[in-house]
Amino acid sequence: EITHEIIEWGTNTNKSKELENEARELAKRMIKYGISEKQGDRIVQVLTAMPKLARYHKPDKLLVDNEEISIGTNKLKIIWTPGHAVGHICVFDNDRRYLFSGDHILSEITPHIGSFIMTPTLKKKYDFNNILDYYLRSLDKIDDLNSKIIFPAHQDVIYNPSERILEIKEHHKNRLKEISNIIKENPLTPVRIAEIHFGNDLTEINSFLALSEVLSHLIYLEEQNKITRIEKNGKFLFSS
Structure with missing residues (x-):
């Protein structure tokens, strides 16, 4: 339902002014x-x-x-797994213990976790500011299913679900530590942190994704009171 609302709203020409307002608000925040x-x-x-x-x-x-x-004789359970997208779902075949994970769990890479543009009504209903926390809790939810095999939307079939989930958790744990080390007693903007962490030779879209990914980790750390945010000359700086 969440994905449907965003798509219906984002493609509705009668909602163009609302979309523009939300886009300008996002741009202002990113500046x-x-x-x-x-x-x-x-x-x-x-x-x-x-x-x-x-x-x-x-x-x-x-x-x-x-x-x-x-579907036929198969009963499938829908599992809401926000993270890569706020409306992301996985589908679980309980009888065979097969999980169709979409982009939530991939065999070789980790999905992008970051910022999204939201409809005004969804913003009132949900707080997706700490989206990494949503994602990590979604991983726990999937791990509890004790899946036998995971069929992702990309890459290879995963025959060791719990092991792969643990690897993804460790990846984010390491990224949190690396970002925290970058800003240790060294206040920086998220853009500068992203440049240090991912490099500054990225394409336009990848630069935005890198910034969005860094922000999700900064906000997670901030919510745990492990880093602080200050505002200086109209910019937010983070330090640990």
């Missing part, structure tokens, strides 16, 4: 995190083009968390 005014304008340009680039198609059925659906 405080260290991007330039020009880059902020680019965010608005890309996001407000959505109604022109995509067309809404009404789905046959909306799926919700913990719902069970039947």
Whole structure:
């Protein structure tokens, strides 16, 4: 339902002004995190083009968390797993203990965890600010299923689900530690942290994804009171 609401809203030309307002709010926030005014304008340009680039198609059925659906003789359970996307779901075949994980769990890489543009109504209903916490708790939820095999949307089938989930958790644990070390007694903007952590030779889209990924980890650390945020000259600086 969450994904449906975002797509329906983002492709509705009658909601263009709302979309523009949300895009400008996101750009304004990202400028405080260290991007330039020009880059902020680019965010608005890309996001407000959505109604022109995509067309809404009404789905046959909306799926919700913990719902069970039947396909032939198979009963499948819908599991809401926010992280890579706020409306992301996995599908679990309880009889065979097969998990269809989408982008939530991949065999070789970890999915991007970061910022999203939200509809005004969803912003009132949910607080996805600490999206990494949502993702890690979603991993725990999946691990508790004791899946036999995971079929991801990309890459290879995963035959050791619990081991792979642990690897992903360790990856984020290490990234949290690395980011914390970068800003130890050294206040920096998220943009500068992303440049140090990921490099500064990235494409436009990858630079934004890197910033978004770093932000998800900074906010997670901030929520745990492990780092502090100050504002200086209109920019947010983080330090540990």
